Amino acid sequence: EFNFRNYPEDAEIMVSLEKGRISMRNLLIDSQERLLFPNQKCILDRQTGEMKIETAKTESISSWKAGEMFFDEERLSEIVKKLHREFGADIEVSDSAKLDIRFYGEFSKDDKIEDILGKFCSTGKISYSKRGQKYIIR
Numbered sequence: 001e002f003n004f005r006n007y008p009e010d011a012e013i014m015v016s017l018e019k020g021r022i023s024m025r026n027l028l029i030d031s032q033e034r035l036l037f038p039n040q041k042c043i044l045d046r047q048t049g050e051m052k053i054e055t056a057k058t059e060s061i062s063s064w065k066a067g068e069m070f071f072d073e074e075r076l077s078e079i080v081k082k083l084h085r086e087f088g089a090d091i092e093v094s095d096s097a098k099l100d101i102r103f104y105g106e107f108s109k110d111d112k113i114e115d116i117l118g119k120f121c122s123t124g125k126i127s128y129s130k131r132g133q134k135y136i137i138r
Contacts, residue, residue: 002036010081016041016056026051069107069116076101076126076137087113090134098137101125 001018015022015036022036028049036042041056057072069086071079077099080091093099103120117128117135128137 007081007085011046013044013046014041024051068109069105069111071103071105073102073104075099076103076120079103079120080137083113083116089113091137092134093137095138098126 001020002022003014003016003018005014015024017036017038017040019038021038022042023033024036024042025031025033026044026049028044028046028051031051034042034051034053036053039056040053042051042053044051069082071082076093080093080099083089084091103123103125105116105119107116107119113135114130117137121127126137128135130136
C-alpha cells in the first residue's frame with residue numbers, strides 16, 4: 001500500500017509506503033535502484049533530480065483515503081496547494097514571507113475551508129479575508 005503524489009505544478013514528486021516494498025530508480029539522473037520500506041517516503045526534486053528517502057508518518061500522508069486532511073509541520077505554501085485541490089478554492093498569499101510558516105493540524109471531511117483557515121489564524125501567524133470567491137491570506 002502506497003501513496004503517490006505527482007502534480008505537474010509541484011517542485012517535488014513523493015511516494016510514501018505503508019505496507020510492502022517498492023523498488024525505485026531515478027530516471028532523471030542515472031542512479032542505482034533503491035528500496036523503499038514501510039514508514040518511509042521518497043522525495044524526488046524535479047529540478048535537480050535529487051532523490052532522498054526519509055522516515056515518514058505514512059498514516060498521516062494517507063489520511064486523505066479516510067476523507068481527512070493532516071498537516072504535520074507543513075509549509076503554508078504546501079497547505080495552500082492542498083486546500084486548492086481539496087476545495088477548488090482560489091487562495092492568494094499576499095505576503096510571500098508567510099509561505100514558509102509551518103502549521104500542524106488534523107481536519108475531518110466535514111470541516112470547511114473557513115474552519116481550517118480559522119484554526120491556522122488562531123495561532124496569530126496569519127489572518128485571512130474573503131473577497132468574492134477568493135481567500136486572501138496575510
